[in-house]
Amino acid sequence: MISEKIRQIKPSATLEINRKAKELKAAGVDVINLSVGEPDFDTPDPVKESAVQAIRDGFTKYTEANGTPELKKAISEKLEKENGLVYSPEQVVVSNGAKHSLYNVFLAIIEPGDEVIIPAPYWVSYPEMVRLAGGVPVFCRWDENFKMDLGHLKSLINKKTKAMVLNSPSNPTGVVYDKKQICAVAEILLKNNILCISDEVYEKIIYEGMEHTSIASHSPEMKKLTVVVNAVSKTFAMTGWRIGYIAAEKEIAAAVGKVQGQTTSAPCSISQKAAYSAIKGGEKLYSGMIEEFRKRRNYLVENLPAELHYPVPMGAFYLFFNYRDMDSVALCERLLEEKFLAAVPGADFGADKFTRISYATSMKNLEITVQRLKEFTSENK
């Protein structure tokens, strides 16, 4: 009964392990859930208030399919003020989270057989979305700094290459591309007329004076080739509200809008009011949370057992480690069974000797995590 296309794709490992961890927890097992990547903080009160107000005001009907004019304007102003990118509101499309935005974009741009370059290690959903849209994911190797190997990138480009995904700060590694590296990538894409799907959902979760650079800010030509993807999910601890967006050339935005108009229509009217209030509220709503992530990341880097090897995360809230080159699926199974630690195997991120832990959990949980990982490594010398 099930189509070949759906049989071919894998379920989302991040969501699956999260489900398993929650099930164990509900059964009374003392599991520390380091799997799913979502802030453990509450959505800021003013944001919640706007949603309550929206309900009271009866703002509970379909909105314009691409998002409300007020929210699109706020996003367009945000992009100009915070990213130096000028997009008119009609170049913005609001969807049900960045995941939905990404999928809409792939549907809008991919012809059957088009190749999309995905630098590994990558977020689990990119390859499957590309496949669902009829494209072919092609993986670029990482270099010694866990950034894409530019020589390999160049060698992958051919007539079928349509687009490349860039995710900085990165899920799962936490690496952040600096301006120079962004520039080097842009030069290659420009030379070959390749679109860049720039997933910037972790732009504000960034440490040690690193700055987020959108590849669209490289040059007017690169801006034309870029689709900026972002969301309120991570920045404002709003994963459940499901609001993401894209900004792109008018032609692409219109195509994305067409896909959305015939499939899901507009995202939730109430969530759009909440997202508006979050974006307008800006930094004061999330700076405390980022400070907390910074402390947790420092704690892990200072206390994890020395046998774990990883790039020091400069952004997002993940740490991606290698332990004695062990196969990640086997390692995660053992961590869950023996130490009740739920982590995600790197195999699903295109790096099977690595394991991802999310430190979007309390300091107390991280102390227990460190303790259990120390026990595990000393038992497995």
Ligand code: PMP
């Ligand atoms: N991109 C990346 C890199 C992510 O980690 C996530 C988290 N799910 C998303 C996109 C999707 O975000 P959203 O919850 O807004 O759909």
Ligand code: GLU
């Ligand atoms: N992006 C998060 C993660 O990687 C949320 C789960 C998902 O949508 O994959 O864990």
